[in-house]
Amino acid sequence: MSTADLYAAYKTKMQKIADVKYAAAVLQWDQETYLPPKGNDFRGRQLATLTEVAHEQFTTQAMGALLNELNNKEGLSDSEKRNVELSLYDYNRNKKVPGDFVRKMSEAITTSYHAWVKARNDNSFTGFQQPLEKIIELKKQEADMLGYQDHPYNALMNDYDKGLTVATVDGIFSDLKPQLLTLLASIKNKPQVDNSFLHQHFDKDVQWKFGIQLLQQIGFDFEAGRQDMSVHPFTTSFNNQDVRVTTRVDENDFGNMTWSCMHEGGHALYEQGLPAEQYGLPLGEYCSLSVHESQSRLWENSVGRGLPFWLHNFTGLKTLFADQFKNISVDAFYKGINKVEPSLIRTEADELTYHFHVMIRYEIEKMLIDGSISTKDIPTYWNEHYKQYLGVSVPDDKRGCLQDIHWSHGSFGYFATYSLGSILAAQLYAAIEKENASVNKEGAEGNTSTILNWLTEHIHQYGRQYTSQELCTKITDEPMNIKYFIDYVTKKYQHIYNF
Amino acid sequence: MSTADLYAAYKTKMQKIADVKYAAAVLQWDQETYLPPKGNDFRGRQLATLTEVAHEQFTTQAMGALLNELNNKEGLSDSEKRNVELSLYDYNRNKKVPGDFVRKMSEAITTSYHAWVKARNDNSFTGFQQPLEKIIELKKQEADMLGYQDHPYNALMNDYDKGLTVATVDGIFSDLKPQLLTLLASIKNKPQVDNSFLHQHFDKDVQWKFGIQLLQQIGFDFEAGRQDMSVHPFTTSFNNQDVRVTTRVDENDFGNMTWSCMHEGGHALYEQGLPAEQYGLPLGEYCSLSVHESQSRLWENSVGRGLPFWLHNFTGLKTLFADQFKNISVDAFYKGINKVEPSLIRTEADELTYHFHVMIRYEIEKMLIDGSISTKDIPTYWNEHYKQYLGVSVPDDKRGCLQDIHWSHGSFGYFATYSLGSILAAQLYAAIEKENASVNKEGAEGNTSTILNWLTEHIHQYGRQYTSQELCTKITDEPMNIKYFIDYVTKKYQHIYNF
Numbered sequence: 002m003s004t005a006d007l008y009a010a011y012k013t014k015m016q017k018i019a020d021v022k023y024a025a026a027v028l029q030w031d032q033e034t035y036l037p038p039k040g041n042d043f044r045g046r047q048l049a050t051l052t053e054v055a056h057e058q059f060t061t062q063a064m065g066a067l068l069n070e071l072n073n074k075e076g077l078s079d080s081e082k083r084n085v086e087l088s089l090y091d092y093n094r095n096k097k098v099p100g101d102f103v104r105k106m107s108e109a110i111t112t113s114y115h116a117w118v119k120a121r122n123d124n125s126f127t128g129f130q131q132p133l134e135k136i137i138e139l140k141k142q143e144a145d146m147l148g149y150q151d152h153p154y155n156a157l158m159n160d161y162d163k164g165l166t167v168a169t170v171d172g173i174f175s176d177l178k179p180q181l182l183t184l185l186a187s188i189k190n191k192p193q194v195d196n197s198f199l200h201q202h203f204d205k206d207v208q209w210k211f212g213i214q215l216l217q218q219i220g221f222d223f224e225a226g227r228q229d230m231s232v233h234p235f236t237t238s239f240n241n242q243d244v245r246v247t248t249r250v251d252e253n254d255f256g257n258m259t260w261s262c263m264h265e266g267g268h269a270l271y272e273q274g275l276p277a278e279q280y281g282l283p284l285g286e287y288c289s290l291s292v293h294e295s296q297s298r299l300w301e302n303s304v305g306r307g308l309p310f311w312l313h314n315f316t317g318l319k320t321l322f323a324d325q326f327k328n329i330s331v332d333a334f335y336k337g338i339n340k341v342e343p344s345l346i347r348t349e350a351d352e353l354t355y356h357f358h359v360m361i362r363y364e365i366e367k368m369l370i371d372g373s374i375s376t377k378d379i380p381t382y383w384n385e386h387y388k389q390y391l392g393v394s395v396p397d398d399k400r401g402c403l404q405d406i407h408w409s410h411g412s413f414g415y416f417a418t419y420s421l422g423s424i425l426a427a428q429l430y431a432a433i434e435k436e437n438a439s440v441n442k443e444g445a446e447g448n449t450s451t452i453l454n455w456l457t458e459h460i461h462q463y464g465r466q467y468t469s470q471e472l473c474t475k476i477t478d479e480p481m482n483i484k485y486f487i488d489y490v491t492k493k494y495q496h497i498y499n500f
Numbered sequence: 501m502s503t504a505d506l507y508a509a510y511k512t513k514m515q516k517i518a519d520v521k522y523a524a525a526v527l528q529w530d531q532e533t534y535l536p537p538k539g540n541d542f543r544g545r546q547l548a549t550l551t552e553v554a555h556e557q558f559t560t561q562a563m564g565a566l567l568n569e570l571n572n573k574e575g576l577s578d579s580e581k582r583n584v585e586l587s588l589y590d591y592n593r594n595k596k597v598p599g600d601f602v603r604k605m606s607e608a609i610t611t612s613y614h615a616w617v618k619a620r621n622d623n624s625f626t627g628f629q630q631p632l633e634k635i636i637e638l639k640k641q642e643a644d645m646l647g648y649q650d651h652p653y654n655a656l657m658n659d660y661d662k663g664l665t666v667a668t669v670d671g672i673f674s675d676l677k678p679q680l681l682t683l684l685a686s687i688k689n690k691p692q693v694d695n696s697f698l699h700q701h702f703d704k705d706v707q708w709k710f711g712i713q714l715l716q717q718i719g720f721d722f723e724a725g726r727q728d729m730s731v732h733p734f735t736t737s738f739n740n741q742d743v744r745v746t747t748r749v750d751e752n753d754f755g756n757m758t759w760s761c762m763h764e765g766g767h768a769l770y771e772q773g774l775p776a777e778q779y780g781l782p783l784g785e786y787c788s789l790s791v792h793e794s795q796s797r798l799w800e801n802s803v804g805r806g807l808p809f810w811l812h813n814f815t816g817l818k819t820l821f822a823d824q825f826k827n828i829s830v831d832a833f834y835k836g837i838n839k840v841e842p843s844l845i846r847t848e849a850d851e852l853t854y855h856f857h858v859m860i861r862y863e864i865e866k867m868l869i870d871g872s873i874s875t876k877d878i879p880t881y882w883n884e885h886y887k888q889y890l891g892v893s894v895p896d897d898k899r900g901c902l903q904d905i906h907w908s909h910g911s912f913g914y915f916a917t918y919s920l921g922s923i924l925a926a927q928l929y930a931a932i933e934k935e936n937a938s939v940n941k942e943g944a945e946g947n948t949s950t951i952l953n954w955l956t957e958h959i960h961q962y963g964r965q966y967t968s969q970e971l972c973t974k975i976t977d978e979p980m981n982i983k984y985f986i987d988y989v990t991k992k993y994q995h996i997y998n999f
Contacts, residue, residue, distance in 0.1 A: 044738075242542055
């Protein structure tokens with residue numbers, strides 16, 4: 002077969018596997034949005050089968066032979082070559098995990114997910130401990146199968162951000178922690194800002210329409226996507242022409258929907274910006290979860306909690322909720338939505354204290370995987386560190402170590418990317434401002450197209466071409482570092498808290 | 501391997517194939533309800549891949565060997581034996597159609613579907629003719645591959661109703677047609693009933709809630725299903741714990757949603773009544789499309805257009821639409837919703853003239869498949885026969901031969917089951933009345949549980965155990981015949997039109 006024919010065969014196979022994977026994503030989306038309650042068990046098995054089919058089809062000997070042959074061929078374009086390299090990398094990694102292990106994991110996840118839901122209802126970690134123990138055991142096995150240097154947790158983080166290591170994350174967090182604690186202390190010494198106006202009654206439908214309006218404004222294409230309601234907001238994509246975000250609406254908390262729309266919208270703009278012609282191939286996929294999170298945090302915070310954005314949008318918002326915002330100036334609104342206050346729930350945390358939530362979870366995961374703590378120690382470790390870092394007392398497990406779904410889903414190695422995303426977002430936004438002097442002025446006129454175009458040009462269009470670190474250095478001429486984030490939060494809170 | 505182990509292996513394989521097929525059904529449901537417009541092309545290919553995967557997995561040599569081995573084994577229970585027999589039958593049938601033919605058909609369908617949508621917008625059959633020609637060509641090939649006796653159309657009808665033949669349907673229709681024409685003539689001679697009150701403004705949301713209420717009342721389990729909005733109402737099922745109906749709401753036509761809810765609800769009750777423990781196996785599947793349609797028509801017409809049903813529901817309806825029904829008695833309402841009037845659109849036709857729509861289409865399909873007419877003759881044949889049977893002039897193709905989606909989907913052999921369903925519904929309802937003297941009295945009290953229990957006991961629980969004809973004879977002691985239907989419509993319209 003000619004190189005062109007081999008490449009075409011590779012592409013066909015990959016795209017069919019993608020069809021199966023994205024079908025699974027449709028079933029998952031439906032599970033979170035519209036599935037009737039009794040349909041859950043069958044849906045679980047349908048998802049497990051699709052995952053198994055995709056894994057089987059990708060790990061056949063024929064696929065391995067094809068990839069190895071192509072990888073040694075001359076005559077591929079640069080992007081073709083990169084696709085083949087990355088697919089071969091994925092193939093070798095996938096081959097290390099046998100199909101029956103994948104199914105075993107999938108079953109353990111179903112069990113632990115149900116146990117987590119029940120444990121949350123019971124408000125007690127106890128019922129979740131055993132199933133979680135099983136997941137940890139399997140995750141340790143998976144790390145061993147995949148192989149790693151230095152720390153088993155590296156093997157797991159690698160799935161979410163290729164090349165990310167404990168050494169890197171430990172380094173970043175040990176720089177970040179004292180600086181955030183200092184900032185937090187400065188803020189505590191100052192008069193606190195008022196955000197009580199966010200906690201009034203806000204009509205559900207009006208909020209919903211406002212969220213849609215914001216998504217449209219930042220460039221989300223509703224012809225190639227939609228927004229629905231779900232218990233936990235998320236973004237999913239079945240191809241760049243069908244990207245879906247979900248949100249929830251709290252009638253007594255204006256912030257809940259608004260910034261989750263901006264956050265998920267940021268994820269969605271990334272997915273809509275991936276190249277359609279690379280469907281099913283690595284260059285059609287997102288770079289890493291850190292980069293994904295940089296997109297959501299950039300739109301949520303750098304844009305969506307910025308003064309320019311509200312200089313434009315607050316007037317419109319006031320017409321929707323005239324009573325609620327009657328005596329509120331745009332400056333007071335801006336300050337209120339940026340109030341810093343240590344709290345219990347990660348997803349509701351401000352931009353500053355957010356990272357303590359992430360650090361605590363990251364430490365726990367790392368130690369669970371290297372065996373330095375066991376699952377039964379989680380609540381104690383959790384509660385002690387919330388007291389230590391954030392000064393808050395955790396009243397119960399529901400508002401403590403049971404709050405997030407990730408562990409029950411077997412997502413270990415994921416958490417650090419939440420902080421890295423914020424750090425990278427600040428670094429990227431600084432680069433955007435440097436190259437586009439009028440970007441904030443445009444923002445104040447309701448025009449964020451310069452930002453979206455910049456992100457598409459520098460990030461979205463590349464898919465998985467580069468790792469996070471390579472991409473960051475390519476764009477900003479520096480490796481990922483906390484300087485820009487610290488600058489950003491320092492300036493923001495100095496202005497707001499006047500220190 | 502022991503018989504039990506072999507059967508377990510068979511069950512596992514079948515259930516995994518079912519997972520893939522039902523995943524495709526989820527994607528189709530989503531396509532009709534929530535898919536953003538630009539997502540259509542990728543969705544098409546994802547569906548084609550799932551169909552291909554399911555077909556491939558079912559037609560492997562290993563599957564054939566397993567089925568043949570099991571089929572010769574002693575020690576299976578009756579239901580296990582029947583499952584294996586039916587799966588072997590399906591296997592042999594599927595083997596006759598090669599995978600690349602399946603894909604070719606799937607692609608031709610995508611093309612013809614788009615051409616049909618465009619032709620409808622252009623209101624001209626011309627643009628649809630070529631793609632339809634291609635479908636017919638493939639359907640003829642498929643009939644040849646599958647094999648048949650007497651008529652190639654038999655091979656196609658067999659897919660929707662095993663054992664159904666042109667001879668049977670021709671026989672039924674040639675009995676039915678003159679009797680319906682006589683009835684129609686009697687009705688035409690009488691003063692016509694008024695149904696103008698159905699064509700006022702009816703608030704969308706209130707209609708929607710009323711539809712949900714009707715579904716709940718007839719026993720649709722909303723914990724194991726849901727209702728959504730779509731352009732064309734339909735029912736789909738991903739297992740008996742997740743059955744979904746869709747409807748549309750016309751603010752200027754009360755009938756549009758109400759009886760489509762009842763119709764789809766009838767389909768859905770059948771799906772919810774199939775045995776969960778037979779998931780993925782023939783005994784967990786519906787018997788045939790004729791039987792499926794008997795369920796929908798029974799609930800739509802025998803129940804939903806019956807006087808008892810409205811003796812109970814009309815009071816509630818009047819509180820929802822007080823102005824619209826102010827001067828309407830339940831008797832006038834009952835007459836109005838049963839008005840007979842030859843019309844252009846099948847889905848809006850009354851119970852009597854409905855069958856002429858079906859007969860015309862059936863004749864056209866049969867002749868297209870045996871080559872006695874060609875696609876370019878369709879509009880002329882169509883319009884002439886609408887004039888001849890129904891006395892209506894077809895003003896354009898949109899309200900003529902382009903009205904239904906089926907041909908663009910390659911669904912040939914399906915249409916007769918629409919009439920057979922009505923005929924069987926009447927036969928079944930007569931049996932229910934015979935065995936349950938108080939069923940209509942209960943209905944007038946809002947209680948239709950006797951009907952649902954009877955259908956579950958006599959039909960739903962059996963899945964594909966019997967063919968339509970076997971099932972009909974088993975339940976009613978007679979083969980399917982038009983006597984009960986003719987009785988039913990004669991009595992109904994004698995009462996309403998007073999002849």
